Amino acid sequence: TQLLEQSPQFLSIQEGENLTVYCNSSSVFSSLQWYRQEPGEGPVLLVTVVTGGEVKKLKRLTFQFGDARKDSSLHITAAQPGDTGLYLCAVVYQTGANNLFFGTGTRLTVIP
Amino acid sequence: NAGVTQTPKFRVLKTGQSMTLLCAQDMNHEYMYWYRQDPGMGLRLIHYSVGEGTTAKGEVPDGYNVSRLKKQNFLLGLESAAPSQTSVYFCASSYQGVAKNIQYFGAGTRLSVL
Numbered sequence: 701t702q703l704l705e706q707s708p709q710f711l712s713i714q715e716g717e718n719l720t721v722y723c724n725s726s727s728v729f730s731s732l733q734w735y736r737q738e739p740g741e742g743p744v745l746l747v748t749v750v751t752g753g754e755v756k757k758l759k760r761l762t763f764q765f766g767d768a769r770k771d772s773s774l775h776i777t778a779a780q781p782g783d784t785g786l787y788l789c790a791v792v793y794q795t796g797a798n799n800l801f802f803g804t805g806t807r808l809t810v811i812p
Numbered sequence: 813n814a815g816v817t818q819t820p821k822f823r824v825l826k827t828g829q830s831m832t833l834l835c836a837q838d839m840n841h842e843y844m845y846w847y848r849q850d851p852g853m854g855l856r857l858i859h860y861s862v863g864e865g866t867t868a869k870g871e872v873p874d875g876y877n878v879s880r881l882k883k884q885n886f887l888l889g890l891e892s893a894a895p896s897q898t899s900v901y902f903c904a905s906s907y908q909g910v911a912k913n914i915q916y917f918g919a920g921t922r923l924s925v926l
Contacts, residue, residue, distance in 0.1 A: 704854075709852075733915075740919065740920070741917075741919055741920070742816070742902050742904070742917025742918050742919055742920055743855070743902075743915075743917050744917070745914045745915065748914075788854060788855070790855075798843065798860055798862060798868070799857055799860075799870060799871070800845075800857065800915070801857075801871070802847075802854040802855040802856070803854050804852055804853060804854045805854055
């Protein structure tokens with residue numbers, strides 16, 4: 701059974717601070733996606749990473765895919781209240797598979 | 813653009829009752845998915861479909877059935893609801909498989925089984 705753990709589970713920070721959230725798998729995965737979900741809405745895709753060691757930037761968000769293809773991190777610089785939400789990682793364990801496995805999520809609150 | 817639309821948005825059932833959740837997408841996507849989201853559990857895949865007329869089991873299929881009679885619709889059925897099926901249900905669709913394609917999610921259906 702694959703385990704996909706995210707940490708921390710909850711994070712509350714002040715506006716302007718930096719933060720990093722983590723996604724760790726018990727097994728190697730083929731690709732990974734990060735989503736953000738706001739209350740009452742479905743998840744919205746932020747990024748997909750497919751290459752070990754890959755780093756992608758989306759404005760103030762930096763996503764890193766671990767070299768061993770078992771972990772990923774999301775770093776937010778100068779957090780803003782609009783970043784508040786539930787951040788979910790999701791992985792595909794086998795190339796060509798149709799199943800996405802989601803982590804338990806990190807609930808981020810950015811206080812103005 | 814409507815994207816992915818789920819109906820109903822809220823529903824309360826008594827144990828043993830049946831119901832069908834409807835998911836409709838207007839993006840001509842081949843793949844459609846049903847997930848459930850529970851506190852502390854993340855999203856778990858119930859069933860999915862890779863095209864009209866096809867369905868497959870996901871991670872937690874027991875107690876649910878699905879049908880994909882039309883490409884744009886994916887129905888999730890509960891034949892005899894149980895309290896353990898209290899959850900928020902999300903439908904998603906994608907053009908191709910999940911690995912490199914964006915999954916678009918609906919806004920969810922909040923179901924309570926008493």
